[in-house]
Amino acid sequence: xxxxxxxxxxxxxxxxxxxxxxxxxxxxxxxxxxxxxxxxxxxxxxxxxxxxxxxxxxxxxxxxxxxxxxxxxxxxxxxxxxxxxxxxxxxxxxxxxxxxxxxxxxxxxxxxxxxxxxxxxxxxxxxxxxxxxxxxxxxxxxxxxxxxxxxxxxxxxxxxxxxxxxxxxxxxxxxxxxxxxxxxxxxxxxxxxxxxxxxxxxxxxxxxxxxxxxxxxxxxxxxxxxxxxxxxxxxxxxxxxxxxxxxxxxxxxxxxxxxxxxxxxxxxxxxxxxxxxxxxxxxxxxxxxxxxxxxxxxxxxxxxxxxxxxxxxxxxxxxxxxxxxxxxxxxxxxxxxxxxxxxxx
Amino acid sequence: xxxxxxxxxxxxxxxxxxxxxxxxxxxxxxxxxxxxxxxxxxxxxxxxxxxxxxxxxxxxxxxxxxxxxxxxxxxxxxxxxxxxxxxxxxxxxxxxxxxxxxxxxxxxxxxxxxxxxxxxxxxxxxxxxxxxxxxxxxxxxxxxxxxxxxxxxxxxxxxxxxxxxxxxxxxxxxxxxxxxxxxxxxxxxxxxxxxxxxxxxxxxxxxxxxxxxxxxxxxxxxxxxxxxxxxxxxxxxxxxxxxxxxxxxxxxxxxxxxxxxxxxxxxxxxxxxxxxxxxxxxxxxxxxxxxxxxxxxxxxxxxxxxxxxxxxxxxxxxxxxx
Numbered sequence: 001x002x003x004x005x006x007x008x009x010x011x012x013x014x015x016x017x018x019x020x021x022x023x024x025x026x027x028x029x030x031x032x033x034x035x036x037x038x039x040x041x042x043x044x045x046x047x048x049x050x051x052x053x054x055x056x057x058x059x060x061x062x063x064x065x066x067x068x069x070x071x072x073x074x075x076x077x078x079x080x081x082x083x084x085x086x087x088x089x090x091x092x093x094x095x096x097x098x099x100x101x102x103x104x105x106x107x108x109x110x111x112x113x114x115x116x117x118x119x120x121x122x123x124x125x126x127x128x129x130x131x132x133x134x135x136x137x138x139x140x141x142x143x144x145x146x147x148x149x150x151x152x153x154x155x156x157x158x159x160x161x162x163x164x165x166x167x168x169x170x171x172x173x174x175x176x177x178x179x180x181x182x183x184x185x186x187x188x189x190x191x192x193x194x195x196x197x198x199x200x201x202x203x204x205x206x207x208x209x210x211x212x213x214x215x216x217x218x219x220x221x222x223x224x225x226x227x228x229x230x231x232x233x234x235x236x237x238x239x240x241x242x243x244x245x246x247x248x249x250x251x252x253x254x255x256x257x258x259x260x261x262x263x264x265x266x267x268x269x270x271x272x273x274x275x276x277x278x279x280x281x282x283x284x285x286x287x288x289x290x291x292x293x294x295x296x297x298x299x300x301x302x303x304x305x306x307x308x309x310x311x312x313x314x315x316x317x318x319x320x321x322x323x324x325x326x327x328x329x330x331x332x333x334x335x336x337x338x339x340x341x342x343x344x345x
Numbered sequence: 346x347x348x349x350x351x352x353x354x355x356x357x358x359x360x361x362x363x364x365x366x367x368x369x370x371x372x373x374x375x376x377x378x379x380x381x382x383x384x385x386x387x388x389x390x391x392x393x394x395x396x397x398x399x400x401x402x403x404x405x406x407x408x409x410x411x412x413x414x415x416x417x418x419x420x421x422x423x424x425x426x427x428x429x430x431x432x433x434x435x436x437x438x439x440x441x442x443x444x445x446x447x448x449x450x451x452x453x454x455x456x457x458x459x460x461x462x463x464x465x466x467x468x469x470x471x472x473x474x475x476x477x478x479x480x481x482x483x484x485x486x487x488x489x490x491x492x493x494x495x496x497x498x499x500x501x502x503x504x505x506x507x508x509x510x511x512x513x514x515x516x517x518x519x520x521x522x523x524x525x526x527x528x529x530x531x532x533x534x535x536x537x538x539x540x541x542x543x544x545x546x547x548x549x550x551x552x553x554x555x556x557x558x559x560x561x562x563x564x565x566x567x568x569x570x571x572x573x574x575x576x577x578x579x580x581x582x583x584x585x586x587x588x589x590x591x592x593x594x595x596x597x598x599x600x601x602x603x604x605x606x607x608x609x610x611x612x613x614x615x616x617x618x619x620x621x622x623x624x625x626x627x628x629x630x631x632x633x634x635x636x637x638x639x640x641x642x643x644x645x646x647x648x649x650x651x652x653x654x655x656x657x658x659x660x661x662x663x664x665x666x667x
Contacts, residue, residue, distance in 0.1 A: 048441075048444055048445045051444070053444065054441075054444040057437070057440050057441060057444055060437070061437060064433070152523055152546070161526075161529060162523050162524045162525075162529060163456070163458065163524050163526070166458065257433060260433075260459075260462065261432065261433065261436075261456075261458045261459040261461075261462075262458050262461075263458035263459075265431075265432050265456055265458075265459070265523075265524035266523055266524055267522070267523030267524045268431050268432065268433070268524065309437075309441060312427055312438065312441050313441065313444070313445065315425055318426060318427050318428065
């Protein structure tokens with residue numbers, strides 16, 4: 001929220017609000033309370049959820065969603081959608097593995113090639129969107145299908161099978177593994193690389209959105225692109241930049257997956273794009289743009305991760321997994337809405 | 346082959362008696378059979394995590410799970426079944442089983458690259474792990490103690506030989522899950538003994554997609570004489586596809602379910618390569634129980650093969666008998 005303009009005279013639009021009210025009007029507060037409710041519920045019913053040693057597993061599940069949710073939430077605040085995010089992460093890993101394997105290069109060359117590829121996919125999405133004026137929903141739906149097909153076709157073309165050839169015996173793999181897929185034990189909790197990168201991305205994203213001019217631009221283009229253009233905001237650059245950042249997030253996730261598993265399965269990632277969007281929406285991002293927060297999306301990812309893991313830790317019948325998941329999400333978003341109502345009331 | 350077949354029929358028929366509900370023509374829900382007053386084991390209850398790569402709603406996995414549940418009941422085991430088709434997610438389920446400190450883990454290794462790390466960690470945590478159904482090449486390297494399943498390559502070769510004997514023309518090998526090493530091996534095995542086969546990918550979790558994809562392929566290429574599906578539900582869909590396309594292609598399949606058995610009896614499906622999924626689930630749980638309570642392991646470092654065996658008109662009745 002931008003600070004209220006200081007004006008003279010008593011105007012009810014700039015009336016002082018209580019600090020509690022101000023706090024509760026923040027987009028992420030609802031998600032925070034939702035997360036606390038979900039955590040309490042599972043702590044009550046699942047013994048394994050209580051064990052401190054398992055926090056690492058839960059955070060890792062959240063990070064697998066959260067890394068992409070950082071880019072997706074910023075994009076949604078900027079008023080756009082990206083449906084190609086799930087397969088984009090897989091595509092990034094495949095690009096790195098195949099580049100290195102096929103040409104017998106150092107694995108790091110593949111990593112850089114994947115970064116270039118992911119940023120280009122993002123730039124292409126943004127450019128096509130600005131060029132055609134089509135809804136981003138449609139543009140990125142096209143990209144989603146293109147990548148889904150290319151993931152399989154290129155993998156088979158180059159490697160001959162549906163998963164990329166293993167690259168763990170190639171030069172540079174060990175050092176790349178140390179960068180993208182390390183693991184460290186803090187007492188009983190094992191923290192994995194992806195969790196730390198997630199938190200760093202969240203921190204960077206939140207600072208940019210809340211504390212910089214670029215953050216204000218993002219809110220402006222998401223709220224009303226025409227008005228933003230009229231006051232001199234570089235709308236085109238901001239939107240393309242947001243898509244490129246989503247590409248960067250896809251690269252981070254893709255590299256982690258590749259160096260954790262040493263191969264990429266060509267068909268994976270499909271359907272995850274909605275999970276990232278859900279995390280952002282649960283975290284308070286509006287589907288219409290112009291409002292939301294990166295911290296909120298991180299909490300949304302945490303709610304999703306906790307629920308996924310909690311259902312298993314609680315030992316509930318997995319046939320009902322998605323039903324439980326749906327109920328928990330509704331519960332979390334209802335709490336979220338209730339908090340917002342209270343804040344506005 | 347004939348010995349294989351006989352062994353399989355005896356085993357599968359006893360299995361059928363245990364699991365299959367009555368197949369009378371009256372339809373509707375059948376009253377559950379009373380088990381023969383099974384005196385279960387009186388060992389202390391243990392927990393087994395049973396973690397597969399099953400896509401939701403695949404009939405094959407119902408049979409694996411039924412076998413696992415039968416063994417769990419007999420052995421006083423608390424069976425915790427979970428499944429996820431994505432490699433990374435399935436690996437995380439293994440991690441969670443370790444977190445929960447279960448007494449044994451049975452796991453499928455369809456995506457060995459993704460599973461390697463967490464399965465090895467489970468072994469390091471002194472939890473006995475057995476593998477089933479997929480991962481024939483990799484299970485030993487992960488420190489897994491036994492493997493129950495079939496060698497998919499050999500099963501594919503057997504199917505290819507049979508196609509050769511029948512004088513088949515062009516055959517379509519239908520893969521329903523991209524990235525599943527075992528399914529790829531089957532089609533590769535078929536190709537080794539029967540070069541005139543061609544692969545096609547369908548989205549196994551989307552029936553209409555499966556049916557229309559096969560239909561389109563049959564319409565496009567009328568030289569296809571056989572459609573080989575890699576799962577019973579897909580065989581039933583392929584029958585519809587052949588109808589739609591007005592093709593005379595014969596449908597043959599890997600793996601069975603009740604519908605497919607009926608279709609073999611009716612002469613709609615030519616034959617099936619059976620790997621006895623019920624037995625895989627049963628043996629996996631039972632062997633973990635033996636390891637925990639008796640300190641015994643099965644297989645002596647070699648895979649315990651549960652297939653392949655052919656089911657066709659000549660022996661399908663034995664399987665379908667109550």
